[in-house]
Amino acid sequence: AQSVTQLDSQVPVFEEAPVELRCNYSSSVSVYLFWYVQYPNQGLQLLLKYLSGSTLVKGINGFEAEFNKSQTSFHLRKPSVHISDTAEYFCAVSMIKAAGNKLTFGGGTRVLVKP
Amino acid sequence: DAGVIQSPRHEVTEMGQEVTLRCKPISGHDYLFWYRQTMMRGLELLIYFNNNVPIDDSGMPEDRFSAKMPNASFSTLKIQPSEPRDSAVYFCASSPDRARSGANVLTFGAGSRLTVL
Numbered sequence: 001a002q003s004v005t006q007l008d009s010q011v012p013v014f015e016e017a018p019v020e021l022r023c024n025y026s027s028s029v030s031v032y033l034f035w036y037v038q039y040p041n042q043g044l045q046l047l048l049k050y051l052s053g054s055t056l057v058k059g060i061n062g063f064e065a066e067f068n069k070s071q072t073s074f075h076l077r078k079p080s081v082h083i084s085d086t087a088e089y090f091c092a093v094s095m096i097k098a099a100g101n102k103l104t105f106g107g108g109t110r111v112l113v114k115p
Numbered sequence: 116d117a118g119v120i121q122s123p124r125h126e127v128t129e130m131g132q133e134v135t136l137r138c139k140p141i142s143g144h145d146y147l148f149w150y151r152q153t154m155m156r157g158l159e160l161l162i163y164f165n166n167n168v169p170i171d172d173s174g175m176p177e178d179r180f181s182a183k184m185p186n187a188s189f190s191t192l193k194i195q196p197s198e199p200r201d202s203a204v205y206f207c208a209s210s211p212d213r214a215r216s217g218a219n220v221l222t223f224g225a226g227s228r229l230t231v232l
Contacts, residue, residue: 032218043119043206043223051218090158094219101146101210101219102171105158 002027002093004106012112013081021076021109023091033074034092034103035065044090050074061085086113119224121207127230133195136227139188140209148221149182149192150206158206164190197231204228 007022025031032051036044048059055067065076074091091106120139128134140147148163162172167184175182179198184190194201208221 034220036223041225043225044208044221045223046220049218049220101213101221102148102160102163103219103221104160107157 002031002095002104004091004093004104006091006106006109008109010110012114014114015083016080018079019081021089023074023106025072025093030096031093032096033067035076036090036092038088081113083113085111087111119207119209119222121224121227123227125228128197129232130198131196134197134229136192136205138190138207138224141222144209145212146210147184147190148208152204199231202229202231
């Protein structure tokens with residue numbers, strides 16, 4: 001079985017400042033990794049995914065994440081946030097060789113961007 | 116495509132009543148998932164289907180919960196009888212088969228917010 005830990009439940013940040021959201025996972029097998037964003041009163045949207053290849057993955061809205069296999073981490077970053085980035089962010093994993101498309105999500109990190 | 120469509124968006128009901136949540140997945144997607152989101156427990160997978168067949172229902176909390184997928188374009192999640200602790204946002208998501216898409220990217224609906232009084 002796999003699990004995902006998002007170390008920060010809330011991250012306040014000023015507009016135009018950088019932000020990093022931490023995600024660590026535990027799995028005995030190789031995994032795919034994802035970041036989803038949930039804006040208030042909406043469903044989850046895919047920000048980016050890591051399947052293979054380059055460990056630095058770029059997503060939508062200026063976000064990027066880096067896969068670190070030795071540290072089993074997949075931290076999300078943005079160099080300069082906007083007010084519109086206020087949302088909850090979820091890290092998720094799925095086993096590469098498992099049948100089915102099941103995702104396991106972390107507990108989420110709420111980002112509050114202040115003017 | 117209109118995306119994953121869920122109804123109702125909001126439901127307020129009284130304890131003991133039956134609740135039915137509906138989902139229309141993206142056309143051509145092979146997988147359908149039901150998740151529940153609460154402050155205390157985060158996002159929990161309740162059940163998922165592959166080609167209309169339930170594959171894993173180990174997340175269904177108890178016998179009061181049931182889910183069906185009678186065809187490729189429709190699924191329901193039913194709670195009978197409902198209890199206040201069932202209050203949550205219920206999300207439906209769908210995805211294509213990994214063999215076709217390369218990875219299991221889920222597309223979520225906007226959710227159904229359930230309040231049981």
